[in-house]
Amino acid sequence: MQSVGLIEAAILTAKLIPMPTDSIPKFTEDPAVKLWAAVPDEGKRLILANVWCSHCGRGVTITDYTGSIVGGDLLLSGFCSECSGKVARVVEFGG
Numbered sequence: 067m068q069s070v071g072l073i074e075a076a077i078l079t080a081k082l083i084p085m086p087t088d089s090i091p092k093f094t095e096d097p098a099v100k101l102w103a104a105v106p107d108e109g110k111r112l113i114l115a116n117v118w119c120s121h122c123g124r125g126v127t128i129t130d131y132t133g134s135i136v137g138g139d140l141l142l143s144g145f146c147s148e149c150s151g152k153v154a155r156v157v158e159f160g161g
Contacts, residue, residue: 093133101140101159102133117155119146128153 093099105113117128131144140157 097135098133098140101135101157104159105157113142113155113157117142117144117146117153119149119151119153121149121151122146126153128155 093102102110114131115127116125118124119126127147128142128144129147131142134141134143136156139159142155142157144153145151146153
């Protein structure tokens with residue numbers, strides 16, 4: 067039997083909330099839009115549904131998010147779908 071890692075377990079138990087992944091009107095920079103566009107739709111759904119919330123103590127879905135470039139990577143900043151606290155997720159592009 068193969069063990070499931072922590073990230074995989076969070077993805078498997080995450081509450082998926084339907085959300086569009088193709089248009090992000092609040093991204094602050096054109097490069098952020100280009101990086102997000104490079105992520106396949108299924109990858110976007112998994113990323114958006116697996117953001118750590120320190121208040122809830124588990125992976126949650128990010129809502130009302132914006133995107134910007136930090137150190138060559140994409141930073142998604144938004145709110146927890148459960149408690150409405152601030153959350154963020156870095157999407158690394160290995161630059």
